[in-house]
Amino acid sequence: MKYAFKEPEKNFDSGELIERRIENYWNKRSPEFSRVRKIELGGVNGEAWLDLLTKHLPAEKPLKILDVGTGAGFFSILLAKCGHDVTGTDISPKMIREAKKNSLEFGCRAEFKLMNAQELDFADETFDAVVSRNLTWTLPDAMQAYREWSRVLKIGGILMNFDSDYGDKNFLNEQTCAKGEVDFEMLEECNSIKNELRISKHSRPQWDIELLTSLNFEVNCDYDISPLVHKDTGVEYDSVPLFAIYAKKFDDRKIFSL
Numbered sequence: 001m002k003y004a005f006k007e008p009e010k011n012f013d014s015g016e017l018i019e020r021r022i023e024n025y026w027n028k029r030s031p032e033f034s035r036v037r038k039i040e041l042g043g044v045n046g047e048a049w050l051d052l053l054t055k056h057l058p059a060e061k062p063l064k065i066l067d068v069g070t071g072a073g074f075f076s077i078l079l080a081k082c083g084h085d086v087t088g089t090d091i092s093p094k095m096i097r098e099a100k101k102n103s104l105e106f107g108c109r110a111e112f113k114l115m116n117a118q119e120l121d122f123a124d125e126t127f128d129a130v131v132s133r134n135l136t137w138t139l140p141d142a143m144q145a146y147r148e149w150s151r152v153l154k155i156g157g158i159l160m161n162f163d164s165d166y167g168d169k170n171f172l173n174e175q176t177c178a179k180g181e182v183d184f185e186m187l188e189e190c191n192s193i194k195n196e197l198r199i200s201k202h203s204r205p206q207w208d209i210e211l212l213t214s215l216n217f218e219v220n221c222d223y224d225i226s227p228l229v230h231k232d233t234g235v236e237y238d239s240v241p242l243f244a245i246y247a248k249k250f251d252d253r254k255i256f257s258l
Helices: 016-041 044-056 074-080 093-105 142-152 184-196 206-214 252-257
Strands: 064-068 085-090 111-114 127-133 153-163 217-222 243-249
Touching (some): 016 044, 016 074
16 A cells, blocks of 8 residues: 655644653653663663664764664664764753763763754754664654654665554553553553554554655665564563664665656
């Protein structure tokens, strides 16, 4: 099935209000979220993620990489320790604070900036790669976010997005949440926010693949990488498959000149 990508109507919770709710939600989650990411960084999960990222990144070093929706700095720290020039962005001030602390604790140099994933303050074609984990499902306008990520990515650059299809899931179901990480009140708020976002109405990752293809990306997808990166039995994860999108940006100017 092909999707017709028309400009969406702005009929959801007046934009700024839903963004503020999302920001507040991640602010509240930041301490526990950071604790879990630090466990990953120091263990087998961090090693597994780094192997996966390295496999799909260009071989050159150092690369200029954007970690959009960095959270507690997980991808930024992994990639900066490999010598890459990494900038992590997030909408949550408290997450950015955690990312900066974690970067110091793990002895690496990454830059962290408070920024909306849908409105990036970077020039066109700044980055060799854009990476993101567990972000797209919680964006008010994922279509605009993908456009922005494409805009700041160099021709031939790589976009890697790791996410799950939470659209029809209920976070109050114990199989659909990481046990102990989020209390009942926050799960209710997460459900409420998710149900107001237009991306929750789409079937993913097929929607993402169709959209990125329309934006002149060559797209490959792994529909469940959970067994590859969730190796630490001491860390709780939800039961929803974690998909991986690997997309290479074409030069559309060459397409139109043929």
